[in-house]
Amino acid sequence: MTIGDVRRGTAIRARGLTKTYGAGDTAVHALAGIDVEFPTGAFTAIMGPSGSGKSTLMHCLAGLDAVSGGEVRLGDTELTGLGDRALTELRRERIGFVFQAFNLLPVLTARENMLLPMQLAGSEPAAGWMAEVVGRLGLADRLGHLPHELSGGQQQRVAVARALLPQPDVVFADEPTGNLDSRAGAEVLGLLRSSVRETGQTVVMVTHDPVAASYADRVVFIADGRLAGEIDRPTTDSVIERMRALGTDDLLRARR
DSSP: OOHHHHTTSEEEEEEEEEEEESOGGGOEEEEEEEEEEEETTOEEEEEOSTTSSHHHHHHHHTTSSOOSEEEEEETTEEGGGOOHHHHHHHHHHHEEEEETTOOOOTTSOHHHHHHHHHHHTTOOOOHHHHHHHHHHTTOTTTTTOOGGGSOHHHHHHHHHHHHHTTOOSEEEEESTTTTSOHHHHHHHHHHHHHHHHHHOOOEEEEOSOHHHHTTSSEEEEEETTEEEEEEESOOHHHHHHHHHHTTOSHHHHHTO
16 A cells, blocks of 8 residues: 555544633633644654744644534544543554653553553553564564663664554654654664554654654645645745745754
């Protein structure tokens, strides 16, 4: 299956999405009516200036934050209509997460951290799939290690494995290379890229880094809580040019 084939489907979409924090004169309108779709089997990056709403958008798409208005659909399921229990089960079974801070439990081994979400859901990966993911991530000789015995790059690879093993509808990655050096960051981005290319996984990543965004099939830009354009087949230079047009200083941080 090629990227062109799988792009005919939509993994997750938002319609008229709004998110407001506070009320009255102190209200902050983080999202101001966003319509956006993320294709199945594609790698999409979300970018924008600090405070633009990009992380809020991801949190609402992933069911981590309640929306103020509009709707989010994961496939045919409307997330905004689910109760807390149903939403928890959906996140556990159909959504994977990779965060900047790794979010590994320090008392569990790498293998136990990888399998925890599936165990909570009462399931386990097929042996062949487990072996494939662990092998692809280069973690076969690290499964018995605790997080403090792993490098930052290895910890993030464990987090990537944890997200991929349930074979979710969508993997959300929030600044997944933010705590890594450039080499480890490139490894993690390459792994996310290969999960899309080789297994048809859908990945949605929030980043401020133009280099990280260049690994994606498409970049969606957010500014002041609204869509501000997109780029297909991005390069580092094309992303920098668009970010500069948005008047952001994130480029300076990305190049430090």
